Amino acid sequence: xxxxxxxxxxxxxxxxxxxxxxxxxxxxxxxxxxxxxxxxxxxxxxxxxxxxxxxxxxxxxxxxxxxxxxxxxxxxxxxxxxxxxxxxxxxxxxxxxxxxxxxxxxxxxxxxxxxxxxxxxxxxxxxxxxxxxxxxxxxxxxxxxxxxxxxxxxxxxxxxxxxxxxxxxxxxxxxxxxxxxxxxxxxxxxxxxxxxxxxxxxxxxxxxxxxxxxxxxxxxxxxxxxxxxxxxxxxxxxxxxxxxxxxxxxxxxxxxxxxxxxxxxxxxxxxxxxxxxxxxxxxxxxxxxxxxxxxxxxxxxxxxxxxxxxxxxxxxxxxxxxxxxxxxxxxxxxxxxxxxxxxxxxxxxxxxxxxxxxxxxxxxxxxxxxxxxxxxxxxxxxxxxxxx
Amino acid sequence: xxxxxxxxxxxxxxxxxxxxxxxxxxxxxxxxxxxxxxxxxxxxxxxxxxxxxxxxxxxxxxxxxxxxxxxxxxxxxxxxxxxxxxxxxxxxxxxxxxxxxxxxxxxxxxxxxxxxxxxxxxxxxxxxxxxxxxxxxxxxxxxxxxxxxxxxxxxxxxxxxxxxxxxxxxxxxxxxxxxxxxxxxxxxxxxxxxxxxxxxxxxxxxxxxxxxxxxxxxxxxxxxxxxxxxxxxxxxxxxxxxxxxxxxxxxxxxxxxxxxxxxxxxxxxxxxxxxxxxxxxxxxxxxxxxx
Numbered sequence: 001x002x003x004x005x006x007x008x009x010x011x012x013x014x015x016x017x018x019x020x021x022x023x024x025x026x027x028x029x030x031x032x033x034x035x036x037x038x039x040x041x042x043x044x045x046x047x048x049x050x051x052x053x054x055x056x057x058x059x060x061x062x063x064x065x066x067x068x069x070x071x072x073x074x075x076x077x078x079x080x081x082x083x084x085x086x087x088x089x090x091x092x093x094x095x096x097x098x099x100x101x102x103x104x105x106x107x108x109x110x111x112x113x114x115x116x117x118x119x120x121x122x123x124x125x126x127x128x129x130x131x132x133x134x135x136x137x138x139x140x141x142x143x144x145x146x147x148x149x150x151x152x153x154x155x156x157x158x159x160x161x162x163x164x165x166x167x168x169x170x171x172x173x174x175x176x177x178x179x180x181x182x183x184x185x186x187x188x189x190x191x192x193x194x195x196x197x198x199x200x201x202x203x204x205x206x207x208x209x210x211x212x213x214x215x216x217x218x219x220x221x222x223x224x225x226x227x228x229x230x231x232x233x234x235x236x237x238x239x240x241x242x243x244x245x246x247x248x249x250x251x252x253x254x255x256x257x258x259x260x261x262x263x264x265x266x267x268x269x270x271x272x273x274x275x276x277x278x279x280x281x282x283x284x285x286x287x288x289x290x291x292x293x294x295x296x297x298x299x300x301x302x303x304x305x306x307x308x309x310x311x312x313x314x315x316x317x318x319x320x321x322x323x324x325x326x327x328x329x330x331x332x333x334x335x336x337x338x339x340x341x342x343x344x345x346x347x348x349x350x351x352x353x354x355x356x357x358x359x360x361x362x363x364x365x366x367x368x369x370x371x372x373x374x375x376x377x378x379x380x381x382x383x384x385x386x387x388x
Numbered sequence: 389x390x391x392x393x394x395x396x397x398x399x400x401x402x403x404x405x406x407x408x409x410x411x412x413x414x415x416x417x418x419x420x421x422x423x424x425x426x427x428x429x430x431x432x433x434x435x436x437x438x439x440x441x442x443x444x445x446x447x448x449x450x451x452x453x454x455x456x457x458x459x460x461x462x463x464x465x466x467x468x469x470x471x472x473x474x475x476x477x478x479x480x481x482x483x484x485x486x487x488x489x490x491x492x493x494x495x496x497x498x499x500x501x502x503x504x505x506x507x508x509x510x511x512x513x514x515x516x517x518x519x520x521x522x523x524x525x526x527x528x529x530x531x532x533x534x535x536x537x538x539x540x541x542x543x544x545x546x547x548x549x550x551x552x553x554x555x556x557x558x559x560x561x562x563x564x565x566x567x568x569x570x571x572x573x574x575x576x577x578x579x580x581x582x583x584x585x586x587x588x589x590x591x592x593x594x595x596x597x598x599x600x601x602x603x604x605x606x607x608x609x610x611x612x613x614x615x616x617x618x619x620x621x622x623x624x625x626x627x628x629x630x631x632x633x634x635x636x637x638x639x640x641x642x643x644x645x646x647x648x649x650x651x652x653x654x655x656x657x658x659x660x661x662x663x664x665x666x667x668x669x670x671x672x673x674x675x676x677x678x679x
Contacts, residue, residue, distance in 0.1 A: 044604060047497065047501070047603075047604070048501055048602070051501065178649065178652065204648040205647075205648045205649040205651075206648065206651075207651060209605070209608045210651075211400055211403055211598065211599050211609075212396055212399070212400040212636075212639075212640070214392060214393070214396035214640065215393060215396065215639075215640050215643035215644040215648060215651065216643065216648050216651075218389055218392055218393070218644060219644065222389070234506065235506050235600055235602070238506075238600060239600075242526075243396075245517070246517045246524045246525075246526060247524055248524070264506075264508075267508065268506070268508040268600055269515070270510060270511060270515035270597070271515050271516050271517075
């Protein structure tokens with residue numbers, strides 16, 4: 001009788017194992033491949049930003065793949081275009097999730113598009129590591145599956161304000177371009193100023209794609225501002241600096257991370273000294289910094305027509321962060337195991353001047369910035385700010 | 389502030405006028421609005437960029453070569469895209485120009501994208517501002533201003549005084565009648581698309597040091613130039629230039645005296661009002677294409 005019970009128990013155990021079947025395969029993961037989706041701007045006026053970021057990410061993945069992959073799996077990176085527009089971001093996210101069936105999303109550049117895509121991604125419960133979108137709502141409040149390796153917009157403007165004060169500014173003005181990217185920074189900037197009892201002496205708007213900024217420059221000059229905080233993309237900043245110089249107005253100008261190529265600005269304006277009092281922050285080191293030379297070569301190898309720039313470094317840093325997370329998540333890779341690995345991870349990248357550190361209660365994983373200015377025709381790092 | 393804004397408005401308006409002239413040129417000859425004109429401008433700028441920055445050619449040589457390349461691009465566009473549609477409805481031609489604009493944009497991105505956030509070429513003259521009665525002006529802006537007026541006069545004379553100009557207008561007014569009197573309408577159209585593209589190329593070479601250039605700049609300039617042609621009167625060369633100046637001035641004055649956030653929309657608000665009272669625009673004649 002006892003023997004019979006043992007036999008039945010063994011039978012039930014074996015049967016149970018058979019009924020359970022093999023371990024559940026994770027969507028987008030096979031024994032040889034991890035399928036990761038990129039959501040970002042690939043067409044339209046800002047396509048270049050998206051292309052270069054994802055070229056940076058994919059350069060990291062290509063190198064990892066060439067070295068054998070992660071736990072034996074190669075990474076395949078598929079890109080979908082959100083056109084930097086909310087109405088295009090939703091179908092792009094759906095396509096990645098339901099058509100490509102990606103394991104996770106690694107991308108997101110335009111904040112307005114990323115915010116629009118967010119409900120789809122949250123509903124699908126797939127990990128999302130954001131490469132460049134800066135809207136703080138993406139990671140605050142914390143979602144267990146969403147992380148970012150980019151500064152939040154408010155951090156940039158907080159840093160810009162701090163820099164202007166550190167440089168001795170007493171009367172501070174604001175110029176913002178007219179779009180959602182700038183809007184996401186503008187209110188936090190006003191909040192930061194209010195918290196320090198500072199009222200902007202002028203608060204002006206400029207098109208992201210202007211041909212002339214004389215009127216804005218005149219208004220700034222009339223305000224008597226000794227420092228201008230620019231919430232601008234490079235083209236708008238270039239036209240503004242040119243026209244401020246044209247009317248003989250030369251305040252301190254503190255730009256944000258979007259302005260990544262001071263030499264190009266200088267060459268475009270073509271007037272010696274026009275950028276003497278201009279500084280721009282970057283979350284990354286400078287593309288000519290010797291410590292990123294390796295990645296410059298790697299990106300050149302994979303994308304020969306690209307000119308290596310800060311946008312690539314966003315991608316490189318985020319790519320290195322993802323690789324570390326995938327390694328930490330282990331061979332039995334699931335979305336949950338990756339999220340767990342991401343939520344307690346600290347990674348140093350050659351591309352960034354500070355670490356990317358995620359905590360379970362804080363998925364805003366990056367908080368450092370460097371300041372750059374032209375000195376003798378060369379771009380020099382003139383300071384670093386670490387935000388708490 | 390007023391003298392600064394007026395000067396800036398005129399120089400900015402000259403940019404719009406230069407682009408608008410090309411639009412009007414094609415419209416007067418073919419009866420079609422070329423929605424790929426902005427992209428022809430863009431490629432003209434990139435031609436010049438490559439000739440100056442990579443081939444190391446002097447600005448003036450690059451200008452002429454960029455204009456020639458743009459002309460050839462216009463001729464090719466006619467032979468590949470527009471001539472097969474010569475008897476198609478007008479809407480088909482509109483869609484063809486829109487489609488062609490996307491093709492050109494793709495070409496721009498493929499060959500010149502990924503090289504920087506924007507590209508530029510050096511100004512033909514020292515870029516440092518000069519002062520006229522204490523008003524600062526960029527020398528390149530004066531060149532564009534002069535070029536816009538010169539182009540306007542040249543094309544106005546071409547259409548009114550030359551046989552070729554009259555033939556082009558005749559084909560626009562009545563292609564069938566033009567055939568009957570022996571005009572090779574296809575050839576006229578080929579020249580028109582070519583010259584239109586060449587004008588875009590010339591404008592691009594002169595303007596790129598000021599506007600800077602990206603593969604997507606075409607749409608931005610096209611909409612301002614289109615507004616200028618509508619305001620001036622569709623089909624009027626004088627109207628295109630005056631419309632361009634008007635758009636530039638309205639933008640600057642609204643931005644300077646009301647609010648900088650109005651810079652991009654002020655001109656369109658004024659245009660809406662103008663068209664309510666004068667549907668053919670300032671220099672247009674209602675019911676006719678030409679002033």
